[in-house]
Amino acid sequence: MMLTVAPLPTNACAQMLSNLILGVIVLLSSIFFYLQTTDLPDRSALFPQYILWGLAIVGVLLIFQALLEGRKKAAKEELEARREARVQFNDILIFQVMVPGGLMLVAYGLLLSVGFYPASAFLVFTIYSYHAFRIDAENLNRALWVRAVIFAFVITLFMYLVFTLLLGLPAPSGALF
Amino acid sequence: MDIFSILLNLFTPSVFLVVFAGVLVGIVVGAIPGLNGAIGISLLLPLTFTMEPQIGLLLLGGIYMGGMYGGSITAILINVPGDVVAAPVAMEGYPLTQQGRAKEALYYSIFSSMFGGFIGVLVLILFTPPLARFALQFGPAEMFFVSLSGLIIVGALSGSILKAALAVLLGLFISTVGVDMITGSERFTFDSLGLRSGISVVPVVLGLFCFAEMFLNIGKKPSEQVQYRDQKISRMTVIKDILSQRFLVWKSGLIGTVVGLLPGVGTTLAVFMSYGDAKRASRRDIPFEQGNPDGIIAAESANNATVGSSMVPLLALGVPGSPTSAIIAGALVIHGIVLGPSLFVNRPDVAFTFLYGMLLTVVAMTIIGAIGIKYFSYILKIKMEYIVPTVLVFALFGAYSLRNSLFDVFIAIILGIAGAIFKKMHVPLAPIIIGVVLGPLIETNLARAMRIAGARNMPLWEYLLATPLSKGLVALVVIMLLVVIRMRHKEKIAAKEVKNA
Known part of the structure; x- marks a missing residue:
């Protein structure tokens, strides 16, 4: 693991976008897996259900956080920076x-x-x-x-x-x- | 088990060979940027399958100890801290290298690591057996709270707390896949035969630590070549100087030990706290960030002190204190050894040989470190183009060899891809491992507690908080969480100072 550099505006943009995607994926997956637990006996379903509730909440918070950051940054950041961040992330x-x-x-x-x-x-x-x-x-x-x-x-x-x-x-x- | 039998177990050629080999591997993997002790342990796991459990365990313990020290070599010689933990050492060690005093910096590093390592291992020896004896009184409620304490890692990690929570929940979720041991029903298996037996910790570790790390190392250019022109200095001069700073050594060692004892908290916190403290208290005329040996002494003493103490919760309670100790826990499971208080009753030979054997790892680290200094620059010449494919195929074999299962290999690859994406999204990977290890422990004890509470016709929470011991443990978990959050705040300030400098 290498040391991370101080976040640049491009990184912030990329992070906002990735947080949004991550939040949506986490939320949808937790709903999908929660539905899988409905047929299980109560005792088997309980612990996974707790975890999936936790994951869903985290997913919602990530989406919320990304949307808030997006609103804040949209006025300041250049569109070019967003495009660059997306290209960089896609490259990786x-x-x-x-x-x-x-x-x-x-x-x-x-x-x-x-x-x-x-x-x-x-x-x-x-x-x-x-x-x-x-x-x-x-x-x-x-x-x-x-x-x-x-x-x-x-x-x-x-x-x-x-x-x-x-x-x-x-x-x-x-x-x- | 008496001390004579322990010594008899320890002083055999095979133990010495294994300990020295483990420490050497640890130093080498720790010194190569992009690798670390956890990867070294994951790669050598298959080798331990054919060994006696206590010998295999000492091999892994040796890698852990050596890896902690190895990270400082690149930090000192080329200003590349292989891990965040080694950043303070780079701050003080590299300026010394630039002044032609690399050997001196490396001597400070190894001998401080030795003192810190000894402090941590002494705590391991002295505290683990009584803690395990005490933990034998724990019922499901107490064990539930103890295993929850491992989740404090969420509060301890730097970066987004939401992402740390996501990671630990993901780990807990992975641990629920497979047949539920209590009811026998299948969970999230989608009729796959491979998923029925669950996802074990080793493919998860190999996927997240080895594959993901190596994917992201592809295309990295070779490190800067070392300028190794050096002034002569004797080892004794450095040892005498460290001993003249014994208060600093003890203080840093104790900070490392205490932080290491907190499950899941990690080494970074200990190192930054000790470094920050040394910076405030140093009496030397040399400014910090310009090669002050006190910075190296503090960081390295704290660093290696965490090795021993982070094993205390693992051995005594079955709760891994760090990702590396989670991998070691996985290795013990392969040998059919159940960690926790019963380990000292059922397998005292394994437990005590390991406890005292960790002293040997400190000795081996010191000998290799003190003698091998002139060869360390060669480690840095190993090219990434050779490391990446080698680690990948060894990890592939490691994933298979655990249960002779090709499905485990597939899981490791998929998690490797997911892990690399997570890393790029700044989701920490260590809590996933902790979650996978702690998941069954939390669930089993929760289920037991529910059954007992049901039988006694009382609400679950009332049963969980029925005894003074469980109340005390809840208070302890809350206090630990608050302490960790406070420490994290301090670490952030210290890290900011380092970054600004």
């Missing part, structure tokens, strides 16, 4: 969360089909390359691919030696391994 969402998350899910699919060690090699290779790409797209060259392949092989071999051979821990097996 897509490139720092969705792409690596998607790669992890692909690796999970491989885990189910071809086994843990080939899936690990795939994950190491792709994440290593993606990291280099995120720093500078020009990094993606033949030398990097070779380094990525070697690194993926070494890490996978190390894990196989330690977990499977040395400790005898079971790893998910698939068609290949």
Whole structure:
């Protein structure tokens, strides 16, 4: 965890927007899950219902807070700042969360089909390359691919030696391994 | 269990090896920006499955202790505090590095960590068994209030209190997924076989701490290279100087210990309080923020003192005092060990070996820290492009190996994605873990209390407050909450001063 910098107006805008989205999602989810508890026996439903009430209240407060902040800021802040904040947030969402998350899910699919060690090699290779790409797209060259392949092989071999051979821990097996 | 048997358990080559390895791993992960002790513990969890519980526990304790110290290395050498906790050390340590006195700053850091670590572990040894004996008298009402005390984390965290509340409620909600142990009915399983057995703490930790953290580290450029030109200084000179400030060491160590004892409060508060106090009381001519060793002594003593004391509520009451101790709690569950007062009755071997073994972790940290200083700059050369994929695949294996369940891997990945989004939305992740761990404890004791109250034909609240002990515990929880809010206010002021400087 790194130190956070003092919030800038753009951050405030982004935060207001994210609070609003978060509040709406929390409120809707808590209503959805609350409805799931209605068929449960009273004793089983009680504790989750308390929690879901709490979540719904937090959701409403988040929405309320975001709307209040929005009204305050709307007069002062530039529309440009809002747009910039949205672009920044979307950039993080897509490139720092969705792409690596998607790669992890692909690796999970491989885990189910071809086994843990080939899936690990795939994950190491792709994440290593993606990291280099995120720093500078020009990094993606033949030398990097070779380094990525070697690194993926070494890490996978190390894990196989330690977990499977040395400790005898079971790893998910698939068609290949 | 007598002291001789404990020593016999402790002084074996395997214990020494495990403790030193744990501390070394802790220092390394603590020193790498983007990693921390909690991630180190999560990654090495699978290794502990094949060990004796007490040895596995000491490995994790070693990582915890080493990780606390490791964070100060980057803070001193390159002015990058790996965690907010290390910010005061960076304020004083980095100016010393710029003056060519990095070694001296690192010596101050390690030896202050040693003194603080010892104070915390002594409190752990002295307070845990009596507290556990006392807690044996607790009924469902008292245990309900004790587990509620862990939720004080909501008041303790800096940032939005609404988001901290959201996080802790989310953790509690996650803990309700699966088959209800009391009635046997399924909750929020949507007919999924994987969800029936519930969501255990380890995939949650791996998802929120490892995956989320690593996703956000992708694309980070390498750290600044260390300029390591150094003036000679002996270890004894630094130790003598620290001992001449023994009042400061004791005071900071005790602040760390007391704050660490409060469940869920965390280290940041202790460090900023001690640093702020040292700043007010220092008698040295050197101004603060320009390399005053008192700042390092105070912050590091408090920092490491929290390690031992944060384990007291975990071992004695089953309530984790920090996210890291929540992970350790998860590791013990894997070994079939129930935390709380009964631990000292049912598994005294595990409990006492761990308590006294934590002293060894302080010794190991001191030896590694004092000897390894010249090698620390190498840790900073490890590139993020190697760290991120390695941590991800190790975490993937860790998520699977807990219950040999692919569903756990899926849960960890989904929570990793959610965790990264939460981080960007400034929702703290630690309370989610605390909520997951405390959820079953709160629910079980609430259900028991309701059953007893029903059988006695009395309202629930009347039963909950029936004994002087439970009334006292309610008062204690309220007082703790008020103290924490007050401390948080003080921390904010101290942090503001640091930021302004």
